[in-house]
Amino acid sequence: MLQEPTTTAGRAGLAALLADPARALLALDFDGTLAPIVADPERAAAHPGAAAALAALAGRIGTVAVVTGRPALAAVRLGGFADTPGLERLVVLGHYGAERWDGATGRLTAPQVHPGVAAVRAELPGLLAALDAPEGTWLEDKDRSLAVHTRRTAEPDALLERLRGPLAELAAAHGLAVEPGRMVVELRPPGVDKGAALTGLVGERAAGAVLYAGDDLGDLAAFAAVERLRGAGLPGLLVASGPVTGEPPVREVAERADLVVPGPAGVVALLEGLARALEGLRR
Numbered sequence: 161m162l163q164e165p166t167t168t169a170g171r172a173g174l175a176a177l178l179a180d181p182a183r184a185l186l187a188l189d190f191d192g193t194l195a196p197i198v199a200d201p202e203r204a205a206a207h208p209g210a211a212a213a214l215a216a217l218a219g220r221i222g223t224v225a226v227v228t229g230r231p232a233l234a235a236v237r238l239g240g241f242a243d244t245p246g247l248e249r250l251v252v253l254g255h256y257g258a259e260r261w262d263g264a265t266g267r268l269t270a271p272q273v274h275p276g277v278a279a280v281r282a283e284l285p286g287l288l289a290a291l292d293a294p295e296g297t298w299l300e301d302k303d304r305s306l307a308v309h310t311r312r313t314a315e316p317d318a319l320l321e322r323l324r325g326p327l328a329e330l331a332a333a334h335g336l337a338v339e340p341g342r343m344v345v346e347l348r349p350p351g352v353d354k355g356a357a358l359t360g361l362v363g364e365r366a367a368g369a370v371l372y373a374g375d376d377l378g379d380l381a382a383f384a385a386v387e388r389l390r391g392a393g394l395p396g397l398l399v400a401s402g403p404v405t406g407e408p409p410v411r412e413v414a415e416r417a418d419l420v421v422p423g424p425a426g427v428v429a430l431l432e433g434l435a436r437a438l439e440g441l442r443r
């Protein structure tokens with residue numbers, strides 16, 4: 161059974177997607193939405209059913225995309241997307257939309273690395289040492305940005321709170337912006353976010369309906385984009401992937417969603433339900 165959205169706008173978005181799937185755009189975040197949250201980001205992997213569920217929809221829905229804070233190729237690798245029959249036309253927008261990988265061509269497009277990234281890379285270890293960042297603090301170097309993770313420390317939330325100000329100052333000193341997330345603060349180039357990335361793709365594909373699913377603060381820009389598009393007459397459905405790891409949900413995401421599902425397993429079940437509904441409509 162396909163779960164029903166709890167809002168009128170969400171129900172209209174789902175109805176429009178089902179009525180004309182060939183013109184619809186389905187976009188999903190990666191970590192926390194298609195991939196369960198794990199302690200070590202390098203060991204993240206898509207839910208075992210995710211790639212197949214996306215592939216089942218890719219033949220029916222006009223555009224299927226992943227929109228992630230990860231480098232695009234990292235999401236392709238961790239998701240197993242390049243090896244999945246049916247996902248040949250998948251689009252992956254990485255680094256919050258700064259990068260784009262097209263399954264159809266296998267090509268990655270990306271801008272120059274922001275010069276502030278090298279400066280932050282050089283200064284960040286010293287800053288963390290000066291701030292007495294405890295064991296377990298982990299610096300993720302994503303080439304175009306750097307992320308400080310606190311999940312593996314004894315008090316991740318308190319540490320994140322303590323680091324937030326100094327990291328924002330360092331980012332600003334080098335022309336970078338901060339992107340907060342689940343037990344992570346990322347220092348990354350400004351000027352692009354998931355909302356701009358999603359809006360661009362909607363325009364490029366002349367989408368007639370959009371579904372976006374996410375779980376974290378970085379997804380709120382995409383939620384805002386769908387809300388704006390709905391205001392302009394484009395039906396849309398917002399899905400929140402609620403956490404299943406025991407940590408509290410990201411309140412703003414759950415509150416603004418038309419449908420909350422239980423984590424990546426719930427997202428996969430929703431995708432499978434959509435595929436079944438579209439198959440049923442074809443008969």
Ligand SMILES: O=P(O)(O)OC[C@H]1O[C@H](O[C@H]2O[C@H](CO)[C@@H](O)[C@H](O)[C@H]2O)[C@H](O)[C@@H](O)[C@@H]1O
Binds near residue numbers: 192201344346
């Ligand atoms: O936009 P996303 O696809 O959601 O990527 C956002 C960040 O996700 C990763 O960090 C998060 O997932 C990790 C693995 O489950 C988890 O350990 C961490 O606490 C989460 O914040 C990734 O490491 C970041 O680079 C992404 O920006």
